[in-house]
Amino acid sequence: MKKLHGYFGILLDVDLSTGQISHREVDPKDLQNFIGGRGLGMKLLWDLLPKPGTDPLSEKNPLLFMTGPFSGFPLPSASRTCVVTKSPITSPLKSKYPGASTVSYSNMGGFFGPEIRFAGYDGLLVRGKSDKPVYLYIDDGKVEIRDAQKFWGQRTDPFDRAFIKELGDRRFRTCYIGPAGENLVPFASIINTAARAAGRGGTGCVMGSKKLKAIAIRGSRQPDVAKHKQFLELLEKARKDFAGTTNTENWRRYGTGSALIRSSDGGSQAVKNFREGTFQHIDKIGGITARRSIWQRDFACFVCPLACKKSGVAPLEPFSGLVHDGPEYETGTMLGANLLITSMNGMQKAIYTADDLGLDIISVGNVIGFLMEAYEKRLINKKFLDGIDLTWGNVDAVLKMLSKIAFQEGVGKAAGKGVKFLAETIGKDSRKFAIHCKGHTFAAWNCHVSPGMGISYATANRGACHLNGRDVHIQNAIALTDTTGVCLFARGGYQGNLISDILETISNRGWSEEQYTIAGERVFNLEKCLNYREGFRKPDDSIPDRFFEEPLTIGPHKGAVLDRKEFEGMLNKYYQKRDWDVNTTRPTDQKLKALGLDFVLPHLDSADT
Amino acid sequence: MKDKELSNRGLESVPPILQNRRSFIKTITIGGAALTVGAIFPTSLTAQSSGGGKPQRSMILVDFDKCTGCRTCETVCAQFNQQKVINGEALWGLGNPYFANIRVYPFNPDADVPIVCLMCKDNPCIEACPVEPDEQGHKALYRDTKTLAIRNNKKRCIACGSCAEACREKRVGAIIPNKETNHPERMCNLCNGDPQCVKYCPYGALTHVKGGLDGRHYAVPAEKIAEELIHRWYGSAGLQRTPYKG
Numbered sequence: 074m075k076k077l078h079g080y081f082g083i084l085l086d087v088d089l090s091t092g093q094i095s096h097r098e099v100d101p102k103d104l105q106n107f108i109g110g111r112g113l114g115m116k117l118l119w120d121l122l123p124k125p126g127t128d129p130l131s132e133k134n135p136l137l138f139m140t141g142p143f144s145g146f147p148l149p150s151a152s153r154t155c156v157v158t159k160s161p162i163t164s165p166l167k168s169k170y171p172g173a174s175t176v177s178y179s180n181m182g183g184f185f186g187p188e189i190r191f192a193g194y195d196g197l198l199v200r201g202k203s204d205k206p207v208y209l210y211i212d213d214g215k216v217e218i219r220d221a222q223k224f225w226g227q228r229t230d231p232f233d234r235a236f237i238k239e240l241g242d243r244r245f246r247t248c249y250i251g252p253a254g255e256n257l258v259p260f261a262s263i264i265n266t267a268a269r270a271a272g273r274g275g276t277g278c279v280m281g282s283k284k285l286k287a288i289a290i291r292g293s294r295q296p297d298v299a300k301h302k303q304f305l306e307l308l309e310k311a312r313k314d315f316a317g318t319t320n321t322e323n324w325r326r327y328g329t330g331s332a333l334i335r336s337s338d339g340g341s342q343a344v345k346n347f348r349e350g351t352f353q354h355i356d357k358i359g360g361i362t363a364r365r366s367i368w369q370r371d372f373a374c375f376v377c378p379l380a381c382k383k384s385g386v387a388p389l390e391p392f393s394g395l396v397h398d399g400p401e402y403e404t405g406t407m408l409g410a411n412l413l414i415t416s417m418n419g420m421q422k423a424i425y426t427a428d429d430l431g432l433d434i435i436s437v438g439n440v441i442g443f444l445m446e447a448y449e450k451r452l453i454n455k456k457f458l459d460g461i462d463l464t465w466g467n468v469d470a471v472l473k474m475l476s477k478i479a480f481q482e483g484v485g486k487a488a489g490k491g492v493k494f495l496a497e498t499i500g501k502d503s504r505k506f507a508i509h510c511k512g513h514t515f516a517a518w519n520c521h522v523s524p525g526m527g528i529s530y531a532t533a534n535r536g537a538c539h540l541n542g543r544d545v546h547i548q549n550a551i552a553l554t555d556t557t558g559v560c561l562f563a564r565g566g567y568q569g570n571l572i573s574d575i576l577e578t579i580s581n582r583g584w585s586e587e588q589y590t591i592a593g594e595r596v597f598n599l600e601k602c603l604n605y606r607e608g609f610r611k612p613d614d615s616i617p618d619r620f621f622e623e624p625l626t627i628g629p630h631k632g633a634v635l636d637r638k639e640f641e642g643m644l645n646k647y648y649q650k651r652d653w654d655v656n657t658t659r660p661t662d663q664k665l666k667a668l669g670l671d672f673v674l675p676h677l678d679s680a681d682t
Numbered sequence: 683m684k685d686k687e688l689s690n691r692g693l694e695s696v697p698p699i700l701q702n703r704r705s706f707i708k709t710i711t712i713g714g715a716a717l718t719v720g721a722i723f724p725t726s727l728t729a730q731s732s733g734g735g736k737p738q739r740s741m742i743l744v745d746f747d748k749c750t751g752c753r754t755c756e757t758v759c760a761q762f763n764q765q766k767v768i769n770g771e772a773l774w775g776l777g778n779p780y781f782a783n784i785r786v787y788p789f790n791p792d793a794d795v796p797i798v799c800l801m802c803k804d805n806p807c808i809e810a811c812p813v814e815p816d817e818q819g820h821k822a823l824y825r826d827t828k829t830l831a832i833r834n835n836k837k838r839c840i841a842c843g844s845c846a847e848a849c850r851e852k853r854v855g856a857i858i859p860n861k862e863t864n865h866p867e868r869m870c871n872l873c874n875g876d877p878q879c880v881k882y883c884p885y886g887a888l889t890h891v892k893g894g895l896d897g898r899h900y901a902v903p904a905e906k907i908a909e910e911l912i913h914r915w916y917g918s919a920g921l922q923r924t925p926y927k928g
Contacts, residue, residue, distance in 0.1 A: 147757030147777040184753075184788075191780060233790050243787045243904075267790050293780040293861075301768045304776075316884065369915045372792055373752035378884040380750040384792040386916040396791045396916045 074101040078299035079142045079579035080109075084117075085194045085216060087209060089283050090132050090201025094216050097198060105582060106669060109141035109195065111178045112556035112596035114157030117198065118176060119599060119673070122159065125606040125680065126170025129161035129275070130257065130282040131202075138189060138197040138248075138288070141558030142579045145190025145295055148308060149315050150563030152374035154186035154248070154271070155179070155555060161275040161282075162259040162436070162491055163512040163536040168608030175511055175604045177274030177535050178555070181248070182374040182382075183265045185290065186558060188246040192292030203284040208236075208249075211290040221286040225255060228429040232287070233267040240289050249287035250277045251431025253479040257281050258489040260436035260514075264428060268382070268398040269374075272433040274513065274535050299581035307575050315378040315566045324562065325371055328381035329402035330360030333410075336402070340522040340630030343411045343515065345465065346442035347508045347619060350519040351628025352410040358417050363400055366417060372398070379563060387418040391468075397425040406517030407438025412445060412471060419468030426472055430479035436491065439514035441474050443492045443507055452501050459483040505618040510537035511609065520616065521625050521633045524640050528647060531614045534600035545594075545650045553593030595668040598660050601653070602673040606680045611658050614644065657681075739830045740892045741801040742784065742870060742877055746911050748887035749786075751794030755879035755888060756782035762878045763871070783856075783868045784879050787904040793911045795904040796888075798879075799832060799856040799870035802901060807857055807866075810848035813838050823866065832857075832869040841865050853901040 076082055082104065086097040099113070107113040114137045121135045128134070136158045143151035160177035189197060192211050199209070203218070206225040210217040224232055229251040236247055247265060254261035254277035261277030262270040271277070298304045315321050323331060333355055336342040340350035356362060366388055373380040387395040400409060400420060408414065408423040427434045441463070447453045448463045455462065459477065461484070463470045477485030487498060492514055496507035508515045513536020520526040525543035532548070533541035540561060542548035554564050557572060564572070573589040576582070584592075624634035648655045652664035659681070665673060757777035764775035779785075784798040805825070813822035822839040825832060834845075841864040846857040858868045870877075872890070880888045 145778075147754065147761070191778065230790070237790075243789070244785070266788070266792075268792075293778070295776055295778040298776065301766065301776075302771070302773055305774055312882070312884075370792060371750050372794070373750040373885075375752065376754050376757055377752050378754075380752065380885070382792075394917060398792065 074105070077101050077104045077580050077582075079296055080104050081190075081193055081195050081294075081296055083194060084137075084196045084198045085192075085211065086198045086200070087216070087218065088201045089199060089203040089207065089218065089285060092218055094218070099195060104195075105580075106592065107596060107599075108553075108556035108576070108592055109144070110139050110153065110155040110556040110558055111157065111180075111552065112592065112599075113196070114139040114155055114178060115176060115596055115599050115603065117196075118157055118159065119603060121198075121200075122603075125608075125676075126168070126172045127159055128172035129159045129174050129279060131172070132200070132283075134159045134279060134282075136199040136276070136279050136283060136285075138185070138199075140186045140189050140195055141556050142576060144186045144558035146298070146304075146308070146579075147376045148559070148575065149311050149566060150374065150377040150379060150560040151558050152182050152184065152187060152377055153180045153555075153558050153560055154183070154189070155558075156181065156263060156271040156274075156276040158274075158276055158279045160513070160535060161257075161278045164493070165511065165608045165610070165613050167610070170607060173607040173609075175513070175534060175536055175607070175609065176600045177276060177279075179263075179271035179274045179276045179535075180555060180561070181263065181265060181269055181271040182377075182560060183248075183269040184246045184375045185248050185265050185288075187375045188290045188292060190292075190296065191294055192290050193294040197288065199280075199283060199285060202282065206255075206284050206286050208287040208289065209285065210240075211288070211292075213292045213294065224286050226252060228252060229264040229431050230267045230425075230429045233264075236287055236289065242291065245289045245291045247287055247289045249431075250280050250285075251429060251479065253431040254278055254281035255286075256479065256481045256489075258432065258478060258481065259491060260433040260440075260489075261431050262428075262433045264431055268384075268428055270428065270433070272435060273516075273538070275433075277431050277433075298579045300578040304575070304578035307571065307578055311567060311571060311575070312378075314568050314571070315563075318566070320565060321378055324379035324381045327360040327364065328371075328383050329562075330363055330383065330400055330405060332402040333359040333400070333405050334361070336406070336518065337410065338629060340625055340628050340633055341519050341526070343406050343438075343442075343508075343517045343519050345413055346411060346439075346446045346506055347515065347519050347617075348446070348506070348623065349627055350521050350625050350630055350633065352413070353627065354413075354415040355410060357415045358400060358405055358409045358420055360400075362417060363405075367421060374560065377560065377563060378566075379560075381562060387421050389418055391416075392418045392422040395421055395425055397421060397428070399424045403517045404434045407435050407442075408471070411438050411442045411517065413465040414468060414471070415466060416468060423468060423471050423475065426475050430475060432475060432479055435516050436514050437475065437478060438517075439492055439508055440478070440488050440495070441471055443495060443503075444474070444488060446506055447495075447499055447503055452499050452503055457484060505622070508537075508617055508619070510616055511613050513537045515539070520620055521635065522630045524635055524643055527616050527620060527635060527640060528643055531616050531644065532647060534597065534604055537616075545647065548597055549590055549593035551593070552596040553589055556592070556596060591668065595670060598651075598665065598668055599670055599673070601658075601660055602665070602670065602677060605659055606673075606676050608680070609658075611656060614658065616640075737828055737830050738892050739801055739803070740872065740890060742798050742872075742880060743889045743891045744796050744798070745887045745889070746793075746795065746907070748885045749794050749796060750885050750887075751786055751788055751792075752884065753779055753786050755784045755796060755883055756786060758878040758882040759784050759873075762873050783870045785856075785868070787908070789908040789912065791912050791916055793908045793915070795907045795911070797854050797856055797904050799868075800853060800901050801831065801870070802853060805832065806848040806852045807832060807845040807869075810844040812842060812844060813840060826871070829872050829875055831871045833871070834866050834869070836865055839865050854903055
């Protein structure tokens with residue numbers, strides 16, 4: 074097959090064990106079928122991990138920074154970087170492999186992904202492990218592995234500034250880990266612009282295991298497109314479609330923060346470690362209050378008309394003068410409502426601290442919420458918590474926990490392993506309120522009121538994920554979006570078939586809308602096969618008992634609870650619709666062949682024996 | 683133009699440089715008529731009268747309070763100015779921001795500063811050009827007779843870099859020498875009088891205004907502008923966090 078338009082067809086391949094830097098050519102067939110981003114990343118993960126059970130923190134686990142065909146073009150919100158690796162946080166109930174875990178992918182906004190393309194690559198592949206801290210310097214074709222000893226230990230916010238100074242040009246785009254990643258906290262994040270994060274799935278932990286502090290990238294190139302004139306016309310249409318809509322206006326005004334009050338009112342917010350879905354003090358930490366008291370500025374990712382990132386300064390004591398972005402829906406819930414924090418300033422301090430340490434806020438908000446509940450129920454005492462009085466709403470205690478976890482001190486060692494491990498350690502039925510699926514914690518959406526959200530969590534390939542989608546069709550569509558380089562938040566701005574039409578002008582696959590949807594399905598199934606090979610089966614697709622046994626006690630949706638039988642029925646229907654075996658969740662041979670995934674078949678057969 | 687909105691904003695809490703800029707915005711958007719600038723700006727404005735058919739100086743004005751740092755300006759600038767001939771037809775390019783004449787510099791704490799040629803009246807870049815003027819009076823670096831934008835005559839340019847150095851040291855560093863040839867690049871040409879960055883900015887942060895500056899008040903480097911913006915938006919705490927120099 075000849076070269077596909079819209080791609081360079083190469084990855085920058087860096088082996089940190091040997092110091093070797095090379096180009097890895099990508100098979101045009103893979104570009105064709107897996108498109109980019111999450112999809113192409115998964116195909117590469119499959120190729121790079123020929124056997125199941127790879128220890129995620131071993132040098133064999135690759136860390137991929139992927140772009141999509143939209144990346145590097147001025148298409149609205151084509152700003153994402155998709156980080157793909159094997160997850161260091163998830164695990165199956167049963168497996169013959171001690172290192173078994175799910176796939177991991179995490180999308181981050183900002184400017185990094187487009188710059189990968191400007192430097193002349195479709196993605197960065199980092200392999201091996203360095204024996205001393207390093208950073209990766211990429212200036213078009215000039216690539217160097219540089220010493221980062223002096224930066225090791227730095228928090229992300231001061232590092233962001235120090236790093237740019239070292240590089241000597243503000244036009245470099247950077248991403249990096251904080252102390253949490255360096256200390257191998259499984260839910261460490263990768264941060265860029267001191268606030269945007271590839272938060273979920275432990276990508277920062279894998280980066281830390283490679284002793285890779287940061288990547289800096291800058292470039293002057295750009296791929297071509299197949300149908301230049303049509304591409305320009307659709308670009309113009311996309312720009313116009315976004316302009317002046319109420320959707321665009323809402324993103325600009327409140328970002329995801331608009332959901333804080335909406336979700337609380339709908340009973341769908343994570344409150345008190347997911348015990349409740351409504352927070353009676355939500356107005357104190359919601360978007361309207363944030364707009365009034367904290368947010369000063371709106372910021373956008375690369376060529377994005379939505380500007381959903383809000384930055385501001387805490388005006389009052391305590392923590393007055395603190396400058397950071399947020400709260401967003403996830404950060405404001407997981408380090409706000411979920412911990413019953415009512416102080417906007419206190420919550421901002423917690424958000425800033427978690428970002429600064431390089432912790433995934435969703436995960437760490439779960440861990441602290443879980444420990445608060447265990448402490449309240451006297452399943453653990455103050456001694457277990459190193460003397461920290463971890464009561465609901467206690468900002469000071471939360472800040473201490475964040476630091477303990479990131480630096481792996483005392484209770485931070487156990488807490489840093491996540492809620493699944495903590496529940497196993499503490500026992501006494503605490504697993505019922507350890508809010509995770511496959512070891513990956515839930516995001517800030519409760520599911521007492523929404524079995525669909527439960528399905529999204531239970532069937533997500535990276536472990537619990539709120540952006541997975543509630544049914545097969547949505548999941549495939551989201552997987553497709555994640556291959557393009559476009560932000561999911563902006564997906565709705567591209568009307569009709571505009572996404573696939575643009576993909577056609579870029580690469581001219583000659584595909585119909587339907588075939589692009591199938592590509593999303595292909596990606597989802599390949600992920601599933603990677604997981605299946607590791608030992609993930611039906612019982613792993615479960616959500617905590619809390620949602621079936623403990624109805625909401627407050628709010629407009631008081632009494633809401635999931636029906637186990639009904640939920641199981643929904644799951645079974647889901648597998649049928651996927652054409653997966655209802656008992657094992659194994660995708661059928663027929664489905665895999667139809668998706669062009671024949672190459673996985675022998676591996677699934679050996680996984681069954 | 684958005685004169686009303688701009689001039690209605692409070693000026694009390696604005697640090698000196700921006701205050702001047704605000705006054706400038708306020709004044710310059712009155713239009714082509716002669717300006718009464720007052721004590722703040724005795725000589726720095728050179729608004730032109732609209733009559734006479736003489737070419738008018740004009741420039742891209744940035745409202746930093748509206749800029750979100752999305753860099754759409756960079757991409758449309760590159761699209762317009764780096765056109766491609768496809769099947770015999772000249773079409774806009776794909777907008778590689780590396781080639782943009784307007785460049786956005788990001789800071790931490792969050793502030794984005796678009797930098798673009800200011801069309802300085804006293805043109806230190808041309809002053810610095812060592813090439814002898816030709817019979818039209820043009821050095822290698824000269825003003826376009828129609829748009830009055832700065833242009834470079836590659837045939838006469840000796841690639842010494844003096845113009846870029848002058849712009850960097852005396853003004854904003856808008857001129858960037860080509861990586862390979864060292865010829866000056868990135869001088870805003872106002873897209874033949876209809877700047878695309880202004881047209882496409884999704885946030886209305888850019889305005890094309892008649893007139894221009896002598897550079898003494900407006901023309902400060904991105905670092906300095908960011909320092910003042912951060913001070914204004916985030917207070918002194920924001921500034922303490924940021925080592926700007928270097």
